[in-house]
Amino acid sequence: MKNNRQNLILKIVSENNIGTQEQLQQKLHEHGFDVTQATVSRDIKELSLIKTATASGNFKYSVPALTKNSMENADGMILTMLSNGVVSVDYALNTVVVKCHTGMAQAVCAKLDSLKLENVVGTLAGDDTVFILMRTENDASRLVRELGTVIKTDD
């Protein structure tokens, strides 16, 4: 349950402008998770979400980029989260297809974008699938291989 909730949090902060834990709590409530601010605070800490000012003069929680550093953070929580979201990775020609659990594609896509991967032409996320258009077939192949080493899919 906690895991589901934290996955949802990643999705929520990726897709919305969440400035306070109360707002996040409210969003969680809309999705059927009734937790207190205390829990939201703990979740944010465990996920190592970052809080920062935006150009528009507000604050915003975001998913941290997946660096070596952030993997070390929070007992690899983020990595785990990413892993939990992904079902499988495949490619055809120069397009990589990341299959996700329903509703997780947006969050996974945000995470992948944050990696600022090379030779990515563009990304597109539906509900349970992310498309990554790579420059060349070689790039696609390499990316699938690289993701394979990082992401533990849940089969």
Next chain:
Amino acid sequence: MKNNRQNLILKIVSENNIGTQEQLQQKLHEHGFDVTQATVSRDIKELSLIKTATASGNFKYSVPALTKNSMENADGMILTMLSNGVVSVDYALNTVVVKCHTGMAQAVCAKLDSLKLENVVGTLAGDDTVFILMRTENDASRLVRELGTVIKTDD
């Protein structure tokens, strides 16, 4: 004065583990800047510092790095390229000006584009100069600062 203080803040949070504004205030005091928490809070907002949990279970303020992912990738090729081509970086209002060696601006511009920097409205390269139009003046200021930390200019 404010500028000096904010520069010092960047230095302090880079070199120390600052978890609260009070700690930062204390460090500033040691360097002769006597300001209140209110000011520290404003500075943090203006600098868009990020607050996030660390592996050790504490919180920490950090400088938002454009480099963490993008520059560590690609075997530092991009970094090398930029360093070799760039002479200086400056800005006025929301436009960043990257002075390059003659004929290098196009290449530098392409490299900068490849970084997919946030809040970039557009870029334009001449022969020895790249213009980067940022969303806001703050964005410009931050980009210059960030580039400054990454790019070794050849003077």
Next chain:
DNA sequence: AGTGAATATAAATTCAAA
């Protein structure tokens, strides 16, 4: 373990002032 209620702490903002 994970959580909520209450609380302590930290951080953002308001308001007045220089």
Next chain:
DNA sequence: TTTGAATTTATATTCACT
């Protein structure tokens, strides 16, 4: 515009309970 003092608001933690 920049700031401090006071205040409000937000966030982290403590403690009890499950």
